[in-house]
Structure formats: structure tokens, C-alpha cells
Amino acid sequence: MKRNLLIIFSAIILFSCQEEVVLPLATLDEEVPVIEAIWTDSRNYNGIKLTLAENYFDTTDVKVITDAEVKIRVTGTQKIIPFYFNKNSDDYQPINEFEVARIGENYEVLVNWNGNAYSAKGLMLEPPTVDSLTYSFQEKRIFRDEGYYIKVYGKIPYQNDNYYRIKVIVNDTLKNDRSDYLLFDDTFGLTFFEEGLELNYAFEEDDQVRLELFRMNEDAYNYFSQLVGLLYNDGGLFSPPPQNPDSNFKVDVGEGDVLGYFLVSPVLSEKVKIEEKEE
Structure with a gap:
């Protein structure tokens, strides 16, 4: 019992001493x-x-x-x-x-x-090969909205230099938030590309979607x-x-x-x- 009280008392002291610390960021002294x-x-x-x-x-x-x-x-x-x-x-x-x-x-x-x-x-x-794009409507799920989801099918036959990015452009607007940088390599293999890589976006009817794949x-x-x-x-x-x-x-x-x-x-x-x- 004394040991438990000591732990609780120590925790109270620890949290009561916390202060917000602001670390200064380096600033530019020259033109870069x-x-x-x-x-x-x-x-x-x-x-x-x-x-x-x-x-x-x-x-x-x-x-x-x-x-x-x-x-x-x-x-x-x-x-x-x-x-x-x-x-x-x-x-x-x-x-x-x-x-x-x-x-x-x-x-x-x-x-x-x-x-x-x-x-x-x-x-x-x-370049790799993109065979087709398909899409299907999916109901709302945990962490995923209701809408149409696109799958990309293709082949990546290379043993080396497998570093890729996919850009998604919807109705002539590039999706450019931090979650829109779709990067992948061959760390976990590349068979998923042949089986269909599903994009984590819910699209709407009449959306014009363009995908750009970079190696x-x-x-x-x-x-x-x-x-x-x-x-x-x-x-x-x-x-x-x-x-x-x-x-x-x-x-x-x-x-x-x-x-x-x-x-x-x-x-x-x-x-x-x-x-x-x-x-």
C-alpha cells in the first residue's frame, strides 16, 4: 500500500512540474x-x-x-x-x-x-504497365466513406529501382494534401499491383478522374x-x-x-x- 501511494505521489509531482517548452527553429541567414x-x-x-x-x-x-x-x-x-x-x-x-x-x-x-x-x-x-482502371460502389465502413472506389491493375516486372508515386487529379484538380502523396516501393512485394491497387478515396458519380504513375x-x-x-x-x-x-x-x-x-x-x-x- 505504501508503495502504491509513493507511485501516485511521485506521478503528481511529475505532472505538476511540467512546463510547455518552445524550441526555437533555425532561421535562414543567407539566400538558399x-x-x-x-x-x-x-x-x-x-x-x-x-x-x-x-x-x-x-x-x-x-x-x-x-x-x-x-x-x-x-x-x-x-x-x-x-x-x-x-x-x-x-x-x-x-x-x-x-x-x-x-x-x-x-x-x-x-x-x-x-x-x-x-x-x-x-x-x-x-515504365511499368497499367492494364486497366475499375471502380465499384461501396457502402460506408469504419474509417471509409460511402462512394465509388477505384482499383488500378498493372504489372511491375522489375527487380530493382521500384520506387513509385501516383498522383490523383479529380475534375482537373490535383489532390495535394499530405495524405495524397501516394508513394510505394517493393518492400512488401508488388503482386498487389497485379491484384488491383485500391485508392483510398471515395469518388462521386460524374467525377472525371485521372491517375498519373511515376517511376x-x-x-x-x-x-x-x-x-x-x-x-x-x-x-x-x-x-x-x-x-x-x-x-x-x-x-x-x-x-x-x-x-x-x-x-x-x-x-x-x-x-x-x-x-x-x-x-
């Missing part, structure tokens, strides 16, 4: 570029966006870098793909709009800005995985201090840091319209 470079086999997705990093609680508008020199080099060759700044899209586009990534080629993006030089590399991998290099996949972890960081007692995802860019000339990613990937795009099915 953020490079978001996408290079695919479809020109509609390609572009390189340069902005300046902001402090964690900064609410000012993002500053776009418009005066950089940007190009992509096909490694192992003399081929250079120059880019220009497009004021309409606020990013850098290839001067030759028909230039796209090709399977098996290695690419290096080169960015010169403010006396510094940055680079990142990526390999264009073969990424491991470093780009790790970037997005860490980004998801950051988005889920609530700053609680058991959450680590927020930090930027590891970039696959490096500083070749100059000093300071660089943030962002270089994504080289094939893109598979499939559409379906949700319609009521007759019994």
Missing part, C-alpha cells in the same frame, strides 16, 4: 535556392522551378528566381538542352519544346545562379517520403524537430546550401469517368 526539376517523357510535365527558401513560419509570397542559367546535359554525350525562363509559368522550360527524357539515358541538370553552380543527376527508367530514382523517392514525414510533423512532444528533406542537388561551385529535387521519370496517365452502373 530551392530547385524543383522535373524531366519526363512527356513535355507537359517538364519544367524547372527556382525559388528562394523561406523560414518555417514565413507567410510572405515565395520569391521566384528569374535570372539563373539552366540546362540539362545528357551524360556521356556532348548534348546540352538549354532552358529559358517562361514568365507565364514562372519556371524554366527547354528552348526546344520537343525535347523530352528517353528511356535508358542519364541526365544531369546544371543550374548557375548568383555565382554558385548546382547539379543533380537522374536515370530515365522504363522514380531512389533519391527522388526518398525526398518525397521525407517530405510526407515533414507534413505530418505536428510539433508534439514525440515529433522530431522539422527539417528539410535531403536534396539530391549538390553545390559544385560556391558556398551555402541548396534545397529541392531532380525527378527523372516516365509518366503513365489513365482516365476514367465515374458513372452509375446498372444492376
Whole structure:
């Protein structure tokens, strides 16, 4: 009995001494570029966006870098793909709009800005296969809303470099919340893709749904995985201090840091319209 009272008394003392501790976050003392470079086999997705990093609680508008020199080099060759700044899209586009990534080629993006030089590399991998999209109506269940659920059927025959992302666009609007980063690899095998990968969304009748499947290099996949972890960081007692995802860019000339990613990937795009099915 005395032992139980001692435990209770100790617990009361412990909780009465708790205080809210606010840990200061690191702030930027210099201009740090953020490079978001996408290079695919479809020109509609390609572009390189340069902005300046902001402090964690900064609410000012993002500053776009418009005066950089940007190009992509096909490694192992003399081929250079120059880019220009497009004021309409606020990013850098290839001067030759028909230039796209090709399977098996290695690419290096080169960015010169403010006396510094940055680079990142990526390999264009073969795409998997998407055979079909199906959907069915499901009643409300625990943790799941009533609605139409889509299954994606396909094949992933590769033994290595299995890093994927699915984007979901509904009625021309990209689902872009933290729970919408659909990333998967082969940690638990890939047979589920052949058996039908069900998306955890309840769609409505007449929804126009487009799915985009990307096969990424491991470093780009790790970037997005860490980004998801950051988005889920609530700053609680058991959450680590927020930090930027590891970039696959490096500083070749100059000093300071660089943030962002270089994504080289094939893109598979499939559409379906949700319609009521007759019994």
C-alpha cells in the first residue's frame, strides 16, 4: 500500500512540474535556392522551378528566381538542352519544346545562379504497365466513406529501382494534401499491383478522374517520403524537430546550401469517368 501511494505521489509531482517548452527553429541567414526539376517523357510535365527558401513560419509570397542559367546535359554525350525562363509559368522550360527524357539515358541538370553552380543527376527508367482502371460502389465502413472506389491493375516486372508515386487529379484538380502523396516501393512485394491497387478515396458519380504513375530514382523517392514525414510533423512532444528533406542537388561551385529535387521519370496517365452502373 505504501508503495502504491509513493507511485501516485511521485506521478503528481511529475505532472505538476511540467512546463510547455518552445524550441526555437533555425532561421535562414543567407539566400538558399530551392530547385524543383522535373524531366519526363512527356513535355507537359517538364519544367524547372527556382525559388528562394523561406523560414518555417514565413507567410510572405515565395520569391521566384528569374535570372539563373539552366540546362540539362545528357551524360556521356556532348548534348546540352538549354532552358529559358517562361514568365507565364514562372519556371524554366527547354528552348526546344520537343525535347523530352528517353528511356535508358542519364541526365544531369546544371543550374548557375548568383555565382554558385548546382547539379543533380537522374536515370530515365522504363515504365511499368497499367492494364486497366475499375471502380465499384461501396457502402460506408469504419474509417471509409460511402462512394465509388477505384482499383488500378498493372504489372511491375522489375527487380530493382521500384520506387513509385501516383498522383490523383479529380475534375482537373490535383489532390495535394499530405495524405495524397501516394508513394510505394517493393518492400512488401508488388503482386498487389497485379491484384488491383485500391485508392483510398471515395469518388462521386460524374467525377472525371485521372491517375498519373511515376517511376522514380531512389533519391527522388526518398525526398518525397521525407517530405510526407515533414507534413505530418505536428510539433508534439514525440515529433522530431522539422527539417528539410535531403536534396539530391549538390553545390559544385560556391558556398551555402541548396534545397529541392531532380525527378527523372516516365509518366503513365489513365482516365476514367465515374458513372452509375446498372444492376
